[in-house]
Amino acid sequence: MKTFMTLASVAAMAAGGAFASDTLQAEIDKPEQWVIQTGDYKNQRYSKLDQINRDTVGDLQVAWTFSTGVLRGHEGSPLVVGDTMFVHTPFPNTVYALDLADDGRIKWRYEPKQDPDVIGVMCCDTVYRGVAYADGKVFLHQADTTVVALDAETGEVAWSAVNGDPSKGETNTATVLPVKDKIIVGISGGEFGVQGHVTAYAIETGEQLWRAYSVGPDDQIMVDPEKTTELGKPIGPDSSINSWEGDQWKIGGGTTWGWFSADLEENLFYYGTGNPSTWNPAQRPGDNKWSMTIFARDIDTGVAKWVYQMTPHDEWDYDGVNEMILSEQEIDGETRKLLTHMDRNGIGYTMDRVTGELLVAEKYDPVVNWTTGVDMDPESETYGRPAVVAEYSTEQNGEDVNSTGICPSALGTKDQQPGAYSPRTETFYVPTNHVCMDYEPFRVAYTAGQPYVGATLSMYPAPDSHGGMGNFIAWDNINGEIKWSIPEQFSVWSGALATAGDVVFYGTLEGYLKAVDAETGDELYRFKTPSGIIGNVMTYEREGKQYIGILSGVGGWAGIGLAAGLTNPNDGLGAVGGYAALSDYTALGGQLTVFALPD
Amino acid sequence: MKTFMTLASVAAMAAGGAFASDTLQAEIDKPEQWVIQTGDYKNQRYSKLDQINRDTVGDLQVAWTFSTGVLRGHEGSPLVVGDTMFVHTPFPNTVYALDLADDGRIKWRYEPKQDPDVIGVMCCDTVYRGVAYADGKVFLHQADTTVVALDAETGEVAWSAVNGDPSKGETNTATVLPVKDKIIVGISGGEFGVQGHVTAYAIETGEQLWRAYSVGPDDQIMVDPEKTTELGKPIGPDSSINSWEGDQWKIGGGTTWGWFSADLEENLFYYGTGNPSTWNPAQRPGDNKWSMTIFARDIDTGVAKWVYQMTPHDEWDYDGVNEMILSEQEIDGETRKLLTHMDRNGIGYTMDRVTGELLVAEKYDPVVNWTTGVDMDPESETYGRPAVVAEYSTEQNGEDVNSTGICPSALGTKDQQPGAYSPRTETFYVPTNHVCMDYEPFRVAYTAGQPYVGATLSMYPAPDSHGGMGNFIAWDNINGEIKWSIPEQFSVWSGALATAGDVVFYGTLEGYLKAVDAETGDELYRFKTPSGIIGNVMTYEREGKQYIGILSGVGGWAGIGLAAGLTNPNDGLGAVGGYAALSDYTALGGQLTVFALPD
């Protein structure tokens, strides 16, 4: 009997893992819910709900509101699972469970006790891109890198794990990926010389399963030199350490603070790595692999199937962490499994997500000037590499020289703000920055826990354009073309939502929630929420009514001046001066606004 | 020519004073504006606007929102003057001017630099009941008692004056009264042994004109022993100091943190004084005059015309500062100039505001048990005094004895939350508390700047009633009767608004804005704003559209547990335990929500 029970338990545990992801996929598939930050594993941020559509969206009203009790930048979005909404906050990362069946009553709140010193080592405001739901638990990844599994019903801690060390500048702002029997998590600290990694924890117990670094020796980066490919070719042994001088990879960055996608059929998950440390390129000769790289890794083993480094030897802080949106589309007459990635460097990449083949690489803002484009010739020596324009090369101009007029700025043509994809229109809806910069690199010494940046920046709207600092664009990932573009006064730092109602939503830094026609981009609705929006629009349905939810709360890198009370234009790595006018429109906040159609 | 100009300037200055109040009255009289916190000099909080009325209010929608960038308790309301809305915050008392003609764009913001130490000597959260407008200026009275006149167009400081000393526990939470050529201001600190006073400053220059204390020698309290009356009789010499032992009046309280009314025809202004210090009555024998007193003072000279002490020798902290609402009504066949005051002690007083005659004194919550009522026999020795019930007398029960089951609690049947009066229904709409308490006084020594309280309290919903902690009532001030009463789960800590649309508005601590029928009290509309409401509802009109504005942001004494992060039930003088359940409904906030009917 004892033996039997033991065997049964083992079987249950093994099944538990598989069960978790099956259940989660089923929960994700219910259009009335929003169970992970990205909407689905594909990061499409597309909802099948269509009650709020092109014809009705103009009648939208505010249904209810909720203050989170915390100020500063509110990224991410609430989740809805069954009758419960989960709302997170920036540091101190409070989590609320609101009972939607009881007018938003607070079922529980979880208030982590974190050392506020972590705020000092967060590069770009105290943001947090939100909790994830799986398997009856809510997964919180705190600023101080503590990963916490909370019972979704009670808010009680099921397990917790420590992923990094804030005293070395290791922090967290990203959501986790719950997939199969695992939680996969990233780490921040590219501005502190952190050696970036992704780590898998057992969903049931919090036990660490594997950790794959972005830079370093092959065993640390979890590659198979013969089988892991870049653009179809094996990367070979020591691919990363060969691209650094000496031990520099140990403080080499490549942090993983962006979004995760997954293809369960291929058993792969996708994410990008951030900038190599420091921002002074002269201090780190080489390609600095695998910073600035798209990774496709095996969900179970963590081993990389393919990689693609978009910006070898970064000279501009163009972190490669932006989301990978997965879609199935026809290209050259063949339906392929695609991965579309609007990189911070200003190039929109379309790849075969199974093989890592590069299909399209085009600028998605015409002002992008640091490169003439990506070499698309498979026979070329520089296949897949962007051609750098000398004038805008901070490496070639050298240390202590101010390279001016570089487009985009270090914020990129897009930063963390995620785009959306509508399978109905086969269009990507992309919140963008339209900002250029001056960039002066200088020599900097590494001290653990101290900024390891080495550059002075200033930022300004793209010259000779519409005068604004942002655009909201519709992108054709097959032809590599902008379909339409809506100029915005400030960067669109909010995530987009596409819906079956052929309406696309996004928020603005002034605080507007806007709804536009998915085909034409025509504005159909706008509402001034309490504070600037850097959160991501989500939708859910309850008792036959569709709702739209958005967090307000200005901040993030673009809003760091307001969020941290800075006024020196060069502070916040140039963002303070660039976005100074924002204070004419909004003040700090932290509120959820929920919209619906009138009865 | 020189002489002529000088004379002209002098004339202009003299006229300037008179002009200021004429202009202000004209501005107050425009129903599309809201220029002082109380709506008008009568404190009626009644608007002639009627687009939003009994029939239409059900269609109300949120028109726009604004986050103030500050958390904790948001009392008071925005003002609207012309195209500009002025919004204030709790400490640090930021003031925003929003351009209503440009979608709420921030025209200017004034951010005072105040020593945060003042927070430690504010008794009941960092609240501020709002700015006042007069004469092209916005008047801010900061927590640290600095009075600042700001140019309404530019936000530039015209003058500033220092009214008190936070190191002695002197602070401010009240709005100022701009009247004629003066600004009249109060002071807080009854829990720190502050000798309360009202002070007049010249509206043009900030020069101090006079200061009238609540307690002390006749010259300090600015009375005329022969002409200043109480209930028709001269108060005689040394009326205050005779009612204290020794020098105790010097730390005797009677602070002035409530609302001001004015009758320009009578040249009088009205206000009430707070509790005598300490809360341990055994330490301060005597009537403790003129704490707990309604004052009618001459606007120009500051000298008191009449006084009425409602709660001689307070034993429960029933501060007498609640608003005096002025009305003209028929009583016994004669139209009289009335003053109606719903006191914290649970009694609603109706007085002749010209003579100070007491007309009506009735309990406005049946649970009030500390008194059997006020002696209304003019021939009686105890005329005008409440008869104290021995069981609930913390003085008679003595020091270190816990007197239990006293109703109302120290919060009173009503606290700072102002009522409204509709001349159409001749009804007072009163937000109330339905809370009782245990009160144990203990001996305490005075140290400047340290709490001088001397009592341990606990609070709970009125027993054997509906279980909730509040009611919103309609009060007949002539018959001294409740017309109807709406039970609420928590105290109604928000101020009411009555309108010509026969709709009455108020907010709840859970965060609902509610609209009820002025005749029946039937609920017509409710909306869940971001955070608990302790602000006051206001209304304005722009381009033919009526708007309703309300600040959310839980706090104040009732919400001090949430606001200050306290959890010990006896903290916050018992309010923390009493209102513990509030955390199931709301979190801290600081947002303006503006409502209107659909186009």
Ligand SMILES: O=C(O)c1cc(C(=O)O)c2c(n1)C(=O)C(=O)c1cc(C(=O)O)[nH]c1-2
């Ligand atoms: O290199 C890093 O580790 C790191 C972390 C983060 C972060 O964690 O938010 C940002 C960045 N870099 C960054 O480069 C950046 O532009 C950025 C913007 C934001 C934001 O949330 O607004 N975070 C970050």
Ligand SMILES: O=C(O)c1cc(C(=O)O)c2c(n1)C(=O)C(=O)c1cc(C(=O)O)[nH]c1-2
């Ligand atoms: O005696 C005083 O000076 C004093 C000041 C204040 C204040 O300034 O807010 C309050 C009180 N007392 C008080 O007794 C009281 O109930 C109270 C409630 C509130 C509030 O805003 O919620 N303030 C005050």
